[in-house]
Amino acid sequence: MPAPAIIQPKGLSDRLTALFWRRPRLLLGLLLVPPLFWLGVVYLGSLFSLLIQSFYSIDEFSGMVVPEFTLKTYAELFRAANLDIIIRTLLMAAAVTLGAALIAFPIAYYAARFAKGRWKAVFYLGIMLPLWSSYLVKVYAWKLILAKEGIVTWAAGITGTSSLLDAVLALPVVGGGSLSTSYIGMFLVFTYVWLPYMILPMQASLERVPTSMLEASADLGATRAQTFRTVVLPLAMPGVIAGSIFTFSLTLGDYIIPQIIGNSASFIGMAVYQLQGTAGNTPLAAAFAVVPILIMLAYLGFAKRAGAFDAL
Amino acid sequence: MLSDRASLSLRIAAGLGLLFLHLPIALIFLYAFTTEERSYAFPPPGLTTKWFAVAWQRPDIWEAFWLSLQVAAIATALALVLGTLVSAAMSKARFFGREQISLLILLPIALPGVITGIALRTAFGEMGIPFSTLTIILGHATFCIVIVYNNAVARFRRLSGGILEASADLGANAFQTFRHVLLPNLGTALLAGGMLAFALSFDEVIVTTFTAGQQSTIPIWMLEELIRPRQRPVTNVVAMLVFAATFIPILLAYYLTRNGSDVAGSGK
């Protein structure tokens, strides 16, 4: 007798499987509920409650939050000094993103196209290890490099380039007493600590450019430089955008580096941290926090359209 | 032949870039041996290995270390479960709100850490959850999910969708398919994602400052230590040891995810 065409279910797991098969949405729901509870309810909820906070104000003398709806805090946010902070942060984030992209590109390009076998592993480790080695200790190491009596000055003294260093420090706005108290120094440190976040997605998207594409370009008569400009660069763009999400966002929110390096002028992250943590002015901190949220949401929207999510 | 070899300028630029990435690290290593204890000056006045012994004997380091280990382990485990669930759902079907969910998963790392930190702090405050090891773990899990998710989703994408159907076709129910087909194939991706998440959690300071109570993880310990210098080289010793300890998992993660993703053009 031939085997039956339909096998009878045995046990709960067979029945459950049948149920999932009949109701695919049920399984989907079961899969999504726990993560969505956390991210969608708790995390988004807390972002939302932060947003609400920004519509409260603070009692000026006692420093207690007055939970009444008001736009006073936003009026405060738009004071010139606070706008300065926002603009300063945005400029720094943009500069850091640009700087990181410029430094990252050759590394990512080399790692993606030319490094083979063992060198590939060397590059991978070379990029990953700085990423995972203590951020704080790195920043302090930089303080030592950039200090007035630090390594850069020492090296400049040895190489006889002190006057060049002085000329750089004498630049208006970005210069300062020493590299460690100037925007240049801060820019360097930011660029340094976020660099791996730029390299990795860049490398990933460069690796996805098929060799045949480069060959097609050469075949059609393009020189290496032309191929680079017209084919490699545009195809690497999603990776650059994905990387810039990180560098931009991380700079927007960092409060430790501006506290240690730079000239004490406040940055958004520092303002949020100080207003919330040390000044207890949660409403204004929240209002400040809304700025990077809006900027990053817009940025993510743009990145999504540029197809950068796949490169993350 | 077209371009087996990089041009000189590219090699120089890449080399300098790598140097830029590693110079400060070399410095960290150097200053783990300096004899000056309260602050750093260049060049170091003398070299000693005593800080390793000192670090070994400092109970606060061990406490912070165990806490960090505990936090990273549990946060990674949580992230593994949650991240795998979403990635399974996301690769399984196209459904309404899919795009929004992918955005949502990205949010905790796309938004600056202060924002995540302050938001979670207010949320915990409002839910009446006291700040403790638990809140640190929850904070870390939030941004670790995306690391696991990215790794798992990439693997799902590479996994020929057929093998899950093949399993059902051969008579396996959903649980058998998960156990015998999905898990073994997702395994290395999850391991790699887990290790990266672990390393990320181990070094996190910004969100932690907001979600921690009186506990200090290794980075928090370092923050306090660096601001209030006593035996400052000890922080470098710790940084160096952490660096050495992450070397292995990162290398492992690399070899686990390497196959198929490192060949030019084979990404998708």
Next chain:
Amino acid sequence: QMTAVGEGEGQLDIVAWPGYVERGDTDKAYDWVTKFEADTGCKVNVKTANTSDEMVALMNEGGFDLVTASGDASLRLVAGKRVQPINTDLIPSWAKVDARLKDAPWFTVDGVHYGVPYQWGPNVLMYNTDVFKEAPKSWSVVFEPQDLPDGKPNEGRVQAYDGPIYIADAALYLMAHKPELGIKSPYQLNEDQYKAALDLLRGQRKLVGRYWHDAYIQMDDFKNEGVVASSSWPFQVNLLISEKQPIASTIPEEGATGWADTTMLHAEAAHPNCAYKWMEHTLNSNLQSDLSTWFGSNPVVPEACTDKSGMQTKEGCTANGMDDFEKIHFWTTPTAKCEQGECVPYYRWVSDYIAVIGGR
């Protein structure tokens, strides 16, 4: 208000200035926690705060029993009902407290005491003795552009404090140099006086490379960043001197601002019994004596200067400014209502000082 001190709860959470509650792990000789813990069974947890604003914020958030609040925080805490009145009868050593401080206005409201004095001291002018062969006479070295005695300009080589209360230091300087403004107290400024102080600080912005915020980072800056003069606490001065750095401090002729700190009890303190035990403990002459040498401050129990119960000596107290009590303008919170009538309140100090540091 408590009426009796019972058994300790086994734990005590304190918000304190750095260096204020030492348990001997920076220097074995300075430990006033270990024995307290052994005697009372109250385990002490310390959270350090770097500014008064941070302290207020921590107290607002809760979870702490005690705070070592300075005068610019204490009244805010009282007004915000974050701290509770103290029953001085439960603190036997209360009688020994310096008479000049017992009813000081920064913790006494309508005759009710909201804390126990802890330490007090001036904000000194710290300077590098390689540059200044003799002590600078005036705060002008940090306020006005000028060449320092080594012939180089002071630009980039001086620092100022990264807290809004520093506006008072500018006002104090103006009190001496621009008498026509009629400043009576650096904490009570009308619009004109306030504006003049801000202008002075804006000028100072061009001289200051980085504001100091953290005691230890300021020490680094004096060592590595070429900073040679700044307002500071005796704490940093003592530590730098102990490291054999060419550092000294002075109170210039304009006088100085200063702080007088009070241990205050949180309104919802979870461990009030331990807290009362701690307050009593802080007033013991040995602790006051050691703390004042450690921090470079003055004891609130005058006998600690002389009774040799700790490391402090009469000369030491004099050096720390014990006799200059009248010359010191203690930090208090600026309020809208003041002796002149209308004054600029503290919240404006906060945002305006951020603006000044931001270069506006």
Next chain:
Amino acid sequence: MPAAVEFAQVTRHFGNVRAVDGVDLTIAEGSFFAMLGPSGSGKTTCLRLISGFESPTTGTIRIFGEDVSTTPPHLRNVNTVFQDYALFPHMNVRDNVAYGLMVKGIGKTQRHEKAEEMLSLVKLSGYGDRKPGQLSGGQRQRVALARALVNEPRVLLLDEPLGALDLKLREAMQDELKALQQRLGITFVFVTHDQHEALSMADSLAVFNEGKIAQIGTPEAVYNRPATRFVADFVGSSNVLPPALTRALGGPDEWASLRPEVTRLAATGPVTATVTALRYLGSGTRVVLDMGGTELAAIVPAGQPLPEPGTQTAIAFDPAALHIMAGA
């Protein structure tokens, strides 16, 4: 005896794509049934409806007489050889083949024995310890076959199993598959878009077009008597004659088909054509003609004289070979 598979008015829509659109279909037990059609015509969807990976939007599917609308794939005694084989990359060949038995809870020795048996059936004895990645395309295909057969399914579904193989291997596998089916007597449902493959292997075949079945029947019937212009065109590289031309060539005023092999070149005839191209086939030469705008092909066997491109010629054929398409 009920049919192995029966579709009754089955449709499957994806959004507004009608992947399968009102299909009636009966597959006899023990037959080799081919589904032929251009890309996107719904062949794979039909197969997935049988295996249970899709559910019909409307209509009923019966397997051996039983309605399977509530039966999930793992409970259907139907197995599939997937187009990309879908071998489990983490298991060796033996475990791949034994998978179906393992999930049924059959012991290790027993299932390995059976797996070896299957491997020898597909001529892969001795390959049990390799990983799928270490096999060639044809070998993988055979592992997939062995894996699907181990459960002794009553219907075996094959979705373009030979699509990825090169011509030589493909012909060898066609022979093997056909022989295997005859030996086992299982019902094979075979999807392909290769006409030659369908014609040479099937007992019966269905030609799909845009989700509908254009014709169903034996290979001879489909090849010689295409029901519609689409079938004529798709299946045989047949010449399709519009009504006017059919009449001019002596037939009725209807669409007709004429196979190139029966089309001969002649010196005279009712209609003349221009030779536009010659294509060497090895076994002969395909002469492409333009007959008043209609393209026709004639096959000249090897060894016979060939016309020059550009010259005029007429055509001749056995009138019985002209097939009139009623349903066109």
Next chain:
Amino acid sequence: MPAAVEFAQVTRHFGNVRAVDGVDLTIAEGSFFAMLGPSGSGKTTCLRLISGFESPTTGTIRIFGEDVSTTPPHLRNVNTVFQDYALFPHMNVRDNVAYGLMVKGIGKTQRHEKAEEMLSLVKLSGYGDRKPGQLSGGQRQRVALARALVNEPRVLLLDEPLGALDLKLREAMQDELKALQQRLGITFVFVTHDQHEALSMADSLAVFNEGKIAQIGTPEAVYNRPATRFVADFVGSSNVLPPALTRALGGPDEWASLRPEVTRLAATGPVTATVTALRYLGSGTRVVLDMGGTELAAIVPAGQPLPEPGTQTAIAFDPAALHIMAGA
């Protein structure tokens, strides 16, 4: 007039893989030259040697008489249609086609004009604004063609350009490519592993085996007179007869080949065979025979009687059709 492409003792080794191994080759200008061979036989490597993406390990390559050993790809007036098309995904179709002109510095209007011209040549006018991702496989193939032709190369290289297309589309594209080559008069070098494709399109073809050329000649020569067993086997699904069998059938004691189309079934003959399988081809039926361990095929045209599988039969053929392979 020098040949379009000339290989003199060219080898290309990768480590110890001899991808191309001592190849001599001459491709006449204006011809359609096909390279045929199994996977891994070195066809692509030869093409890349011409385009300049590989350099010979030893030997010389001449293009129109000039030694190109120092000429980089972008300076060779040779263009390639890549197997995967390699269209630039970030450019629209028009910019893809105009790319070769753009890198030469030709102005926008002029190059767009030329691009449109090329697009109309490949019947894609009006598709200029689409991105490659929005095209079907056949359309992409034509864009790749237009892009390669825009530079007016003197040699066009095509690496299995039709490999990814389905049969129907493939046949249509074969006709188009052949017509285009005749119209433009450019030399086409065409790589494929599909015998039918090579035979029907090429003026001349080279059969590759393990990096060497097994035979080079016209399609007729290769099909009818295979030089080696490999060629006979690979090219025509030919029957390959071992020396003993050749002699038994009346030939010399040599390897020989016999095409199935000229093999007829007969009632009697010197050797008998067993019918093992019948395969319907539409135009006839392929009868598979086992003749003393050698597998043979004979094609029975449609309409003639077919033997039953398992029965015995003899074969007959025109002795002239028996091709003796000297080089086997």
